[in-house]
Amino acid sequence: MGITLSAHNLKFSWNSQRNVFSDVSFNLKPGELFCILGPNGTGKSTLLRCLINLLDINQGSVEIDRVDIRDMERHDLAKKLAFVPQRWDVSFPYTVIDYVVMGRAPFISAFASPSDDDVKIAIDAIQEVGIFHLLEKSVNEISGGEHQLALIARALAQQPEILLLDEPTSHLDFGNQMQVLSLIERLRDRGISIIMTSHFPDHAFIVSDQVGIMREGSFSMIGPAEEVITSEALGSTYHVDVRVEFIEVAGRKVCIPVRYKAGCNCSTESLLDQYYRECEEHAGLCKNCGFC
Amino acid sequence: MDNSTKDIQGGIESVPNEMNRENISKEEISKITRKRKLILPVMIILYILPIFVMIWSLFIGRFEVEPGNVLKILFSPIIPMEHTWSSAEETIIFQVRLPRIIAALLVGASLSMAGAAYQGLFKNPLVSPDILGVSSGAGFGAACAILLSLSTWFIQISAFLGGITAVITTYLLSRLYKSGQILVLVLSGVIVSSFFGALLSITKYVADPYEKLPTIVFWLMGSLSSARYIDIMSIAPAIFLGGIVLLLIRWRINLLALGPDEARTLGIDITQITRIIVLCATLLTAAAVCISGIIGWVGLVVPHLARMITGPDYSRLLPMTIVMGASYLLIMDDISRTLISTEIPLGILTALLGAPFFAFLLWRRKTGWV
Numbered sequence: 001m002g003i004t005l006s007a008h009n010l011k012f013s014w015n016s017q018r019n020v021f022s023d024v025s026f027n028l029k030p031g032e033l034f035c036i037l038g039p040n041g042t043g044k045s046t047l048l049r050c051l052i053n054l055l056d057i058n059q060g061s062v063e064i065d066r067v068d069i070r071d072m073e074r075h076d077l078a079k080k081l082a083f084v085p086q087r088w089d090v091s092f093p094y095t096v097i098d099y100v101v102m103g104r105a106p107f108i109s110a111f112a113s114p115s116d117d118d119v120k121i122a123i124d125a126i127q128e129v130g131i132f133h134l135l136e137k138s139v140n141e142i143s144g145g146e147h148q149l150a151l152i153a154r155a156l157a158q159q160p161e162i163l164l165l166d167e168p169t170s171h172l173d174f175g176n177q178m179q180v181l182s183l184i185e186r187l188r189d190r191g192i193s194i195i196m197t198s199h200f201p202d203h204a205f206i207v208s209d210q211v212g213i214m215r216e217g218s219f220s221m222i223g224p225a226e227e228v229i230t231s232e233a234l235g236s237t238y239h240v241d242v243r244v245e246f247i248e249v250a251g252r253k254v255c256i257p258v259r260y261k262a263g264c265n266c267s268t269e270s271l272l273d274q275y276y277r278e279c280e281e282h283a284g285l286c287k288n289c290g291f292c
Numbered sequence: 293m294d295n296s297t298k299d300i301q302g303g304i305e306s307v308p309n310e311m312n313r314e315n316i317s318k319e320e321i322s323k324i325t326r327k328r329k330l331i332l333p334v335m336i337i338l339y340i341l342p343i344f345v346m347i348w349s350l351f352i353g354r355f356e357v358e359p360g361n362v363l364k365i366l367f368s369p370i371i372p373m374e375h376t377w378s379s380a381e382e383t384i385i386f387q388v389r390l391p392r393i394i395a396a397l398l399v400g401a402s403l404s405m406a407g408a409a410y411q412g413l414f415k416n417p418l419v420s421p422d423i424l425g426v427s428s429g430a431g432f433g434a435a436c437a438i439l440l441s442l443s444t445w446f447i448q449i450s451a452f453l454g455g456i457t458a459v460i461t462t463y464l465l466s467r468l469y470k471s472g473q474i475l476v477l478v479l480s481g482v483i484v485s486s487f488f489g490a491l492l493s494i495t496k497y498v499a500d501p502y503e504k505l506p507t508i509v510f511w512l513m514g515s516l517s518s519a520r521y522i523d524i525m526s527i528a529p530a531i532f533l534g535g536i537v538l539l540l541i542r543w544r545i546n547l548l549a550l551g552p553d554e555a556r557t558l559g560i561d562i563t564q565i566t567r568i569i570v571l572c573a574t575l576l577t578a579a580a581v582c583i584s585g586i587i588g589w590v591g592l593v594v595p596h597l598a599r600m601i602t603g604p605d606y607s608r609l610l611p612m613t614i615v616m617g618a619s620y621l622l623i624m625d626d627i628s629r630t631l632i633s634t635e636i637p638l639g640i641l642t643a644l645l646g647a648p649f650f651a652f653l654l655w656r657r658k659t660g661w662v
Contacts, residue, residue: 006410049553052557053556054553054556054557072559074556074559074560075558075559076559077559078557078558078559079559081557082557083554083557085553085554088550088554089415089550089551090549090550091415091416091417091549092412092549092599092604093603093604094546094549094604094605095603097324097328098546098603098604098605102546102547102550102558103558105547105558105559106558106559107543108543110540110541110544111540111541112543113542113543113544113607116322119321119324119325119328120321120325122518123324125406135324158558191448194480202628274620287568
């Protein structure tokens with residue numbers, strides 16, 4: 001059970017001048033959750049699009065169980081790999097159930113319409129993501145977060161073995177972010193391998209098995225969250241000072257961006273150490289940035 | 293994989309598991325699947341409407357034929373009976389009204405169907421069947437044939453070929469761009485339309501203003517007054533071919549509304565389905581235009597009217613579009629031949645009566661569906 005996805009030395013460029021990324025390699029074992037972090041514009045979404053053969057890679061290969069995805073028929077690929085995009089644009093007001101049933105497309109022959117079984121699978125996927133109450137609503141009347149859930153439901157209706165999620169939490173409020181993360185975890189526990197991109201390093205602590213930090217067109221690090229997500233790594237990736245601290249109530253590490261003010265030379269690092277010791281007594285340790 | 297047997301595992305401890313799956317009984321699920329197949333009374337009425345309009349249309353016209361005689365004439369080929377009617381009346385019913393009615397049904401159905409398919413393909417509810425230049429191509433073809441004083445038969449063939457040529461040019465032009473995106477196809481359509489529009493203007497400019505020019509202008513306004521069986525027989529294969537293929541793939545048209553990328557991740561071969569839809573819609577439109585001239589508005593509005601009733605799902609929308617388009621154009625044609633003593637060009641009437649009607653529906657519904 002479960003299939004392996006592996007990427008070997010992927011390289012992609014929109015034009016010949018600049019590579020979006022190069023030398024990208026990783027291995028996704030069955031039932032693993034791989035979280036890709038990285039600043040805006042490093043090509044996280046582009047990478048996902050290459051993994052599902054929406055964009056043609058210039059070099060390297062993506063293989064599912066040792067078969068190159070470019071040699072697979074699209075509908076065969078769609079039975080194994082589902083993709084949840086970050087943005088959507090639906091031109092007609094389909095109901096949520098119609099929308100999710102579309103995920104059955106790879107299983108429905110070209111001349112057929114969805115059967116009752118297809119509808120049942122779609123309803124099941126809708127229940128799974130918890131939007132059954134929206135079943136008959138039209139997709140342009142639901143909120144962005146609900147739409148995101150409907151998209152995940154549609155991907156689940158494909159009954160994929162690997163799920164690619166492009167910033168699944170980007171449209172969601174705080175509570176819904178956690179719900180989606182726990183949904184993702186549930187799916188992983190059910191045996192679906194997952195690759196997701198995220199802007200929140202915290203999310204990698206919450207759900208991931210493996211984390212890859214993408215920086216300047218390549219993975220600078222791949223490994224378990226505990227090893228990869230460090231103050232130094234985040235600092236050099238996002239160019240802000242970040243503290244990675246174990247927070248007891250959460251039971252995990254949490255990333256805290258530290259307020260940064262241009263022109264201040266004080267070392268935030270040492271400042272924070274002082275902060276923990278002294279802040280209760282007197283605020284405003286750094287006269288320049290006024291951080292406390 | 294059977295999802296229904298799977299239960300929730302895992303979950304994050306710190307977050308209360310609020311996403312408990314609502315337990316939906318089997319009955320409720322079958323209620324939903326049944327509801328999806330439910331046919332509303334209004335749909336049944338609309339589905340049988342073309343038959344009633346068709347029968348009603350046989351009874352009306354400038355030339356008065358007694359209703360009793362119409363019935364007798366209609367049944368005379370099946371049941372042998374005494375001739376109480378004149379042969380002129382029989383000619384009116386069988387050689388004038390009936391072919392015209394059939395032509396109106398076919399043209400209305402074809403244009404609406406092509407419009408609906410294009411609205412799905414181009415992800416845009418404001419698209420009409422002539423988006424890729426079929427009408428201007430057909431107009432130019434017809435105008436050339438009229439200019440050369442060719443027979444009606446040749447005018448039709450020339451219009452058909454003109455329409456097809458324009459769309460092929462559009463398609464090839466769009467392929468010049470590597471990306472081959474849908475937007476490029478629309479742009480190419482605009483380019484080709486205006487080019488053929490200019491060619492059409494040239495033919496009008498050089499046409500003899502007392503004889504040829506009015507013919508060209510009337511052809512462009514659209515009319516079914518000269519429809520004969522032979523015309524119907526010659527366009528029917530194209531219409532049935534295009535129509536049946538579109539009906540078969542109708543559910544897939546939905547997927548195009550998601551955008552090309554999402555459709556591809558759902559396993560759709562975009563290039564192939566685009567080609568099929570363009571081919572079918574072009575066959576339908578070119579076939580319709582070549583016997584009726586240019587009739588606007590039907591292909592744009594009827595899909596909307598149908599969408600108001602069935603919703604956007606093409607499985608239900610496309611059949612509804614066919615019957616509504618057929619009824620709509622037949623009613624318009626009835627009005628065009630009976631309202632005043634001379635015939636009103638059909639292209640004028642479809643918009644003149646259709647536009648306020650559509651505006652009225654928009655006002656009544658007060659909901660956007662775009």
